[in-house]
Amino acid sequence: MEVVFNKVCKRYGDFTAVNELDLKIESGSLHFLLGPSGCGKTTTLRMLAGLETVTSGKLYFDGKDVTSLPAADRGIGMVFQNYALWPHMTVYKNIEYGLKLRKLTASEVKSRIDDVLTITQLTNFTHRLPGQLSGGQQQRVALARALAIRPNVLLLDEPLSNLDAKLRMEMRDNILKIHKQTGITTVYVTHDQKESLSMGTSISVMHAGDLIQTASPRDLYRNPNTPFIAGFIGETNLIEGVVRKKEGDIYSVETVLGNFVATRASGNYDIGSKVSLSIRPEAIAIDWSGNGQGDNPIQLKVDHLTYLGESEQFLLKSAQSDKQIIKANFYHAPDHSFSEGDSIQCFVPKSDVLVLPAQVEMGPGT
Amino acid sequence: MFLKLSLILVTIFASFAAYSADKLIILSPHRKSIQQEYVPAFKAHYKKAYGKDVTVEWLDQGGTSDDVRFLKAKFANNPKTTGIDIFWGGGSATYVELADMGFFQPHMPPKEIVATIPQKVAGVYLYDDKRTWHGTAMSSFGVFYNKKILKFDGLPAPKTWSDLANPKYVGNISVADPRRSGSSNTMNNIILQSLGWEKGWELLTAMAGNTRSFTHASSDPIKAVVSGDVAVALAIDFYAQAKIGDLGAENLGFSLPEGQTVLDPDPVAVLTGAPNKLVAERFVNFLLSVPAQKLLVLPKGHAEGPKFASMGRMSINQATYKETEGQRIGTFNPFQAKNFLSLDLKRATRMQRVFNDLVGALLIDTHSDLKKAWKKVIKAGNKPEAVAALGRPPISEAEFLALESKWGDDVFRNKTINSWVKFAKTKYKSVK
Amino acid sequence: MINSNQKEESSKLARRLSDAIGYGTVAATIAILFFFLVWPVAIIISKAFLNDGQFTLDYFPLLFANELYKNSMINSMWIGVATTVLTTLVSLPLAIINAKYDFKGKGLLSGLLLVPMVMPPFVGAIGIQRFFARRGSVNLGLMEMGIIDAPIDWLGPENMFWAVVILEVLHLYPIMYLNLSAALANIDPSVEEMATTLGVPRWKQYRDIIWPLARPGYFAGAIIVFIWALTDLGTPLLVGYHETVPVQIFNMITDVNENPVGYSLVFVVILVTVAFFLLSKFALGNQKYEMMAKGHVTSSKNEAGFLGSVFIYTLIIGTVFVALVPHISVLITSVSDKWFMTVLPEKYTLKYYAQVFQAELPFIGIKNSFLFAGLSTLVDLALGLLIAYVIVRKLVPFPGLLDSLVMVPLALPGIVLAFGYVVTYTDTFLDPLNNPVPLLVIAYAIRRLPYMVRSAVAGLQQTSISLEEASSTFGASRFYTLRKITVPLVMANLIAGALLCFSYAMLDVSDSLILAMKEQFYPLTKAIYVLFLEQGSGSLVASALGMIGMLILTACIMGASLILGKKMGELFRS
Incomplete structure (x- = not known):
């Protein structure tokens, strides 16, 4: 089922929780709503579920206007952040509940329950009460319960946030597998960018009630629209600057660390305009020759380093500015190790420098 | 089958009979001991005197002021009738007030009763000038x-x-x-x-x-x-x-x-618009008659006395005192008392x-x-x-x-x- | 595909129907409130604004200009405050023990704690007077033992205030205890375990964690206790403390020549009650702390050790014993053959019990009371749950208004509602003159509605709304969800509320006296009243009937509290 948001707004009095949201979620995709807490992603999901009314705008399922359709009529399945398992019903009853409402034959109810129990590996727990289950098991019951009704759209609200790291990894695989098996259009809300990058077909990033960018994980990482996304998706170094020269797609930007040449930009920037440069930590490379070869040469000093095993994370300072701290990830050179205070000659390939609009002061909620 | 049919017939007949019996509805703050003496006595008397059965419905809301409030509400709703026949019990002041408001209709008891009850005894009124109410004890x-x-x-x-x-x-x-x-x-x-x-x-x-x-x-x-x-x-x-x-x-x-004894009559009145006016008047007559009055003064166990418990109250009927001389519980006879202050x-x-x-x-x-x-x-x-x-x-x-x-x-x-x-x-x- | 569409359509239809029925029921509920609370009461209270048929506001300044009424208001307010504080002090430890500790005979003792709320009307007064009169049993006993020389005037003018407060506390603590217990049972023990792991000391846990979470339940109990103590007529009358608001109201509106200032005082009391309710609601009970993790609850009951058990037993039995002193005196009265100016009766007898069983009236009364109180409890369950749901889920505009409205019956003098019914429904098909059963059941229900609503509101506030939302995403209608999900989750609260509703309906006085006018409809309380009025040994027979009624009701309460304990266990301690 294809889901479309058309200028959907949600206001609580003066406060705008979701602002003019336009979004199309492809049928069968695993779509992520990503953003820091308070960005409006859960509100968006709840409007989609019909649990929250839409202040203005329209919502379509497969072209059909569902804006004012109550939750009960939307045919969705939802997994709540706290799972919302009914404590007075066994696992079996929890799953059976939605099926009974669908007036299915007894045998169909049975077979569907068996199906989802198998998928979620809960076959042995049918007669337990939710209170007797572990967190991961509860999460799977919530998922099984939502899947059993074969929803048009599956909505997951931070489904893994209550689990420990190891279980979280397992459940990610589980969800991906189930999504692949069922092909249900799934909308997944999370604040964990790694979760979204590793799982999503597409990702919408929200911030302070606005949807800022929708793209595939790869695209989002490579070509974020704003410094915020660049910083939120993975790690990056943001350097303020002013465009000094522009020849076709090649920009020359003056910063406190000197001039940078960049070949990628999120838009068209005039000479003299203020911009932010985004340079991923892994894009910074060491110039072993030490004589300033390569694009954008820069002399840096090791301020702090963290050993990570296969690599080392560096916090570096430039000779020019004490304030600007540069993060970089270096794989170990075969026979060289750095220590704090060392000077390193680095360079940044110009195709790894991305010109973004200048950073604006972040409002509350970031 | 026949048995069933006859049973049904009997039921119908019985209900018809019950329907045809005379009926009396009494509102009274009087306690149960009075109710349980007087209601059966009145029923027996009715059967004997008028050859018919009478059913008595006894209503109570707990106390005189509650009953009065109820009457007022009923009359406010329909000034013609309350659907109730008799109001019995409460202080004489209440009756004087309600009579002024037109709640009662006058009733003149038969001569033989009138002859035995003066309007005033020992300074106490036993009925008002229009006979809208009568003291019963x-x-x-x-x-x-x-x-x-x-x-x-x-x-x-x-x-x-x-x-x-x-x-x-x-x-x-x-x-x-x-x-x-x-x-x-x-x-x-x-x-x-x-x-x-x-x-x-x-x-x-x-x-x-x-x-x-x-x-x-x-x-x-x-x-x-x-x-x-x-x-x-x-x-x-x-x-x-x-x-x-x-x-x-x-x-x-x-x-x-001494000399300042306080006596209070216990009145009864026929309510305005009483649905069973005739029965109500017969009830008042009965209350004032000697047989009913004897229940007040005779001890339990006496043939003409109360069945359940002695009441030990005072009669308002002179003839009662004459007929019960020496058998009464109390020795006090208000008709012979002197030095009463007339309120x-x-x-x-x-x-x-x-x-x-x-x-x-x-x-x-x-x-x-x-x-x-x-x-x-x-x-x-x-x-x-x-x-x-x-x-x-x-x-x-x-x-x-x-x-x-x-x-x-x-x-x-x-x-x-x-x-x-x-x-x-x-x-x-x-x-x- | 067509098949599944049809199915979807039909289930959608069923949902619409269910919603329509649900909303219809809500509308009916509100209509019932209008016709059986707002309208009859308004008719009566309108007298506060009428002088000889003309509208007037003059009574209110007159009311406040009268020193007597002013003193009465101050006294009643203090009675309310002192009773609430003391009730809290008595019930809090008991509720904590109930929620946190296991010990032998717990079910029985917990049930026993509820018994003092059952006090047969009218005869309780004799019992208390028997014991605490100037030459009553207590003083005579103390004098015989040589502890005092002259009688202590327990109920005298100097002690009236505290006599009223103590009697109220002993009578009302079960309400607080029930509400607190239900609230504590709803708290996920993991929040405490969490605090324990963080090294928060026990008392701090109670102050910072348990207390805020139990607050809605505490509030539910406290507001009822406060308003009850503020507006209770029976106890100040019994003690003879006349400078209190309920007694003044009673004097004025039951005077043969009723004084409309009495109704303006009723109006003021309603306003004060609503104001207090709203104020404390915002100060105390309005924060919603839902238990998100409900369902993960694992048992956290501590087994009480030997010393602990001794302490617990002493506390519970001590409380129950003190609270049962009036009942004990009624019991002794009912078996006394001759009791005059001695510590205990000279001779004992069971003849008054025999008299009860010989008469017809007691059986009529008990049967009727069960019927009326049972039906009214069902009405309360339905109305209370729906109203609480509508309030908590804000399904109507101004839910606070509705919430305040359902508290009004607590503040109403009994006679106002009952007489409002008489005036409103006389010569209609509901005329109590013909058959008072419908009006009696509704009157019982309306008067006890606040207990149910408060109890249910507390339960709903503690239940996470996402449990209901989850149900709606599965296609359940709102009211299907209410039935299948919400009601089971707040069952403990509902049972606690029903227990209060039933018990107090069994003990109802004003409505029973005024509406049940024919003997065949007399409930137990009116039967007691009728016997009580009889000269001679009437009050002794009434005491015997009171004791029998109390025993029956006690059995019901013990049974219900066992179920309640089980329910709490089933639901929250799996």
Whole structure:
């Protein structure tokens, strides 16, 4: 089922929780709503579920206007952040509940329950009460319960946030597998960018009630629209600057660390305009020759380093500015190790420098 | 099949018969003991006298004021009828008031009954001029006391109402709130009438100063005496006698104050628009007749006496006394009593609304202040001038009488009450 | 596909129907409130604004100008405050023990704690007077033992205030205890375990964690206790403390020549009650702390050790014993053959019990009371749950208004509602003259509605709304969800509320006296009243009937509290 948001707004009095949201979620995709807490992603999901009314705008399922359709009529399945398992019903009853409402034959109810129990590996727990289950098991019951009704759209609200790291990894695989098996259009809300990058077909990033960018994980990482996304998706170094020269797609930007040449930009920037440069930590490379070869040469000093095993994370300072701290990830050179205070000659390939609009002061909620 | 059919027929016939029986609906605050004596007796009498069965429906809402409120609501809703035939029981003042409001229809009993009941006995009216209501029994109001406590505290049994003003009894008297007890109210009226306005209030105030509490139910003072809370209570004769019967004359006693005995009739009336007017009138006739009156005075076990329990009340029918000479429970015969003070019932009823509010403001609602003041007066030697000052009413008798016509204005009424409360509080607090 | 569409359509239809029925029921509920609370009461209270048929506001300044009424208001307010504080002090430890500790005979003792709320009307007064009169059993006993020389005036003017407060506390603590217990049972023990792992000391946990979470339940109990103590007529009358608001109201509106200032005082009391309710609601009970993790609850009950058990037993039995003193005195009265100015009766007898069983009236009364109280409890369950749901889920505009409205019956003098019914429904098909059963059941239900609503509101506030949302995403209608999900989750609260409703309905006085006019419809309380009025040994027979009624009701309460304990266990301690 294809889901479309058309200028959907949600206001609580003066406060705008979701602002003019336009979004199309492809049928069968695993779509992520990503953003820091308070960005409006859960509100968006709840409007989609019909649990929250839409202040203005329209919502379509497969072209059909569902804006004012109550939750009960939307045919969705939802997994709540706290799972919302009914404590007075066994696992079996929890799953059976939605099926009974669908007036299915007894045998169909049975077979569907068996199906989802198998998928979620809960076959042995049918007669337990939710209170007797572990967190991961509860999460799977919530998922099984939502899947059993074969929803048009599956909505997951931070489904893994209550689990420990190891279980979280397992459940990610589980969800991906189930999504692949069922092909249900799934909308997944999370604040964990790694979760979204590793799982999503597409990702919408929200911030302070606005949807800022929708793209595939790869695209989002490579070509974020704003410094915020660049910083939120993975790690990056943001350097303020002013465009000094522009020849076709090649920009020359003056910063406190000197001039940078960049070949990628999120838009068209005039000479003299203020911009932010985004340079991923892994894009910074060491110039072993030490004589300033390569694009954008820069002399840096090791301020702090963290050993990570296969690599080392560096916090570096430039000779020019004490304030600007540069993060970089270096794989170990075969026979060289750095220590704090060392000077390193680095360079940044110009195709790894991305010109973004200048950073604006972040409002509350970031 | 036949059996079934005949059963159905019998049922139908029975219900038809029940339908054809005469019916009477009584509203009454009277207790069950009275109901259970009189209802069967009336039914038997009806069958015998009129050859028909009668069904009696007995309604009650708990107390006289509740029943009166119910009647008022019924008449407000439909001034023609309440659907009820008889109102029985409650104080005579209530009946005088309701008669004024047109709630009752007059009824003249047959000659032989009329001949045996005078309009007034021992100062008490037994029916009004139009015969809208008739007294069906009488009770007297006197002093009930706990002999053990009197002995403990070295007190004599009080003999007159004035005795109750004696500081010896301070805190040892229990009285029913005169606003809720007809007898209590009659006593106040009799005291005021016999002693005059100023002296009367002096006595009432001193008595109230001695009183431990004004109770809501008229039966509570008796319980206070029995449980040992006070030595003396003002009580209705037959309640007191019943307790004495239970717990022994060595423990409890009852006496009627000399010359100022308070008697109260227990009236009955046919309600306006009574759906069963004829039956209702027959019921009134029955209540006034000698056989019914005998139930009041004869002991249980006597062939013509009550079946369940002795009532020990007073009859209003002279013939009853003649026929029961020597067999009655009580020896007192109001028709032979002398020196009775005749209470001006009409005036008392007319003034009752104002009087209740005045008594409330001066004695009952400000009782805690009054008791403190009274104790100071006693401590200071119980000087006559101090007692007089304590009992001084806020208005003269003439002013009091003039208030009646204005009492329908509830704003004026409450302004006046407020000024009385203030007067009383100031008066009691000023006692040194 | 067509098949599944049809199915979807039909289930959608069923849902619409269910919603329509649900909303219809809500509308009916509100209509019932209008016709059986707002309208009859308004008719009566309108007298506060009428002088000789003309509109007036003059009574109110007059009311406040009268020192007597002012004193009464102050006294009643203090009675309310003192009773609430003391009730809290009594019930809090008991509720904590109930929620946190296991010990032998717990079910029985917990049930026993509820018994004092059952006090047969009218006869209780004799019992208390028997014991605490100046030459009553207590003083006589103390004097015989030589502890005192002169009688202590327990119920005298100096002690009236505290006598009223103590009697109220002993009578009302079960309400608080029930509400607190239900609230504590709803708290996820993991929040405490969490605090324990963080090293928060026990008392701090109670202050910072348990207390805020139990607050809605505490509030539910406290507001009822406060308003009850503020507006209770029976106890101040019994003690003779006349400078209190309920007694003044009673005096004025039951006077043969009723004083409309009485109704303006009723009006003021209603306003004060609503104001207090709203105020404390915002100050105390309005924060919603839902238990998100409900369902993960694992048992956290501590087994009480030997010393602990001794302490617990002493506390519970001590409390129950003190609270049962009036009942004990009624019991002794009912078996006394002759009891006059001695510590205990000289002789004992069971003849009054025999008299009860010989007469027809007691059986009629018991049967009727069960019927009326049972039906009214069902009505309360339905109305209370729906109203609470509508309030908590804000399904109507101004839910606070509705919430305040359902508290009004607590503040109403009994006679106002009952007489409002008489005036409103006389000569209609509901005329109590013909058959008072419908009006009696409704009157019982309306008067006890606040207990149910408060109890249910507390339960709903503690239940996470996402449990209901989850149900709606599965296609359940709102009211299907209410039935299948919400009701089971708040069952403990509902049972607690029903227990209060039933018990107090069994003990109803004003409505029973006024509406049940024919003997065949007399409930137990009116039967007691009728016997009580009889001269001679009437009050003793009434005591015997009171004891029988109390025993029956006690059995019901013990049974219900066992179920309640089980329910709490099933639901929250799996």
